[in-house]
Amino acid sequence: MTASFSPSPTGSSIEVAGDSSPAIHTQDLAKRYGHVTALAGLTMTVPKGEIFGFLGPNGAGKTTSVKLLLGLTEPSAGQAWLLGAPIGDLAARRKIGYLPELFRYQGFLTAREVLAFHCELARVPRSGWKEEIAEALATVGLADRADDRCQTFSKGMQQRLGLGVALLGRPELIFLDEPTSALDPVGRHDVREITRALRDRGTTVFLNSHLLSEVEMVCDRAAVVDHGRVIAVGTIDELLRDADVVRVRLGGLNGRLGDLAGFKAPSADGEWLTFRGVAEDRVPELVSELVRLGGRVYAVEPRRQSLEDRFLQLLDEEDAR
């Protein structure tokens, strides 16, 4: 997590102005519904121009966080800024796009009419509507269904249209809440490509997703949330730093593992020992050390945890605290 600035004492704006302000900054953002805590003090910063993944199990507070940031719900405590402006600021909203998780567009409108309606709401200059709409339709692959009513659309097509709506007005910051949940593999691939293209043109993408493989493939950085708080944040490589694992089938060490230097204590499963945080280039060193201690090495299996393994491990560690 980067924490490169402090909020102003008044809380009405952030001190870092203009282009240097982060895309998103939250300070102890919390939401309670009666006795239930949906979000318990979220503090994080998302710099501009990156794809930021927001991961967590169901009920972790992901969608609550998005809704708080977009002003759809009021925080119980804490503050947040989008593009340097306090949440809810109307001028900042002109630069923000949003694809909700659960939604349906007006079935009585065509895709083109939905996009035109949102062009007007987003205050896109009328002279630019035609181009904006055509570009959005082409980007999400709905150009040939532009004049069909939304009530005839499948869930996946509604999701494509939602993405097109979020792209209108060339926003600087886009929130995508489970953008691929209703899409087939081709659609998921398309969304990944669109997301990368957005980053390439300088747009910040806040990707809220259950699909860890998606996050692993496209995100520059990610935060893992559980029980309403961030339990890990960093680049994907940073999150997976301790995820390099070496399994060794070993005999003859006779309790001398405590003498092992330079490596964390392994976990044991019968004859197999699992060493965490051992990059592939250190595997020979590990084997040499084990042999030096008198161990007889029968098998060595270096592997890297997937983000999913790491995610589950983080949740287990959090639960164990």
Next chain:
Amino acid sequence: MSRALWPIARMTLVEASRRRLLIALTGLTLAVIAVVGYGFSKLPSVGGSHPLNHDDLDQIASVLTILTFFMFSFVLSFASIFVAAPAISADVESGVMLSIATRPLRRADIVVGRWLGLAFLVAVYTIAATTIDLEVVNLVIGYLPPHPVEAITFLVAEGVVAVTLAMLFSTRLAPMTGGIVATILLLVVWFGGIVGNIGYAFGNDTVAMFGTISRIVLPTDGMWRGALYYLQTPQLLAAQALLGRRAAGNPFFAPNPPALAYLAWTVAWIVGLLGLATWSFRNREL
């Protein structure tokens, strides 16, 4: 006033049109007006071998016109509730609101925009339906009520009051719940008005107060009685006046037009409830 409310208002009209609400209302209303016109055309022969004179015809046409307007008032009130009760809540339930409320507009723009669209719809429908109805009656029998513009204006106001009430519920309650609550309130107030009139007719001030309070709480019945007053011919008013207070017991008789203070209260009621609806929606978690 923010310009953001205009696309919301326009979308309300598009929705009414695309969902075939306008076609259904137009078709049914024209059918009803055709039946009314046919019925009125038979009035001159209702006396059989004793044809009615012009004055008698006018009096009968006056009473029937009041009944026709009562029917429009009934349809208008319930239609207003049925279109306004889901105005906000249905969009919240479907998720449409998520993408709208995150745009650069205030929640007030959404509420007022919706209200403007619905109020316009109600006004256009009422003016068109009642004007056509009166023109048809005028064509077939040569009768027009003494103050049609005033009567239609009060009917429009009744519809706008009903829309405003249902809009308030729409910011918090599910479409069906809001619609049912508003309908019950409307009927209670209508019934309260009749009971209050009976209380007045028989000199029971407590019962009469019941009617007064119900018209203050919800001015739909008050607006209907304004329309009613302006539909009555001078002869009808004079005939009822002979009965003194007892005439107030007739639910289709209004001895006086609504007082100016009551009209001011109705305007304040509409503005106040719209403000309450805006406040309610602004504080709603989406």
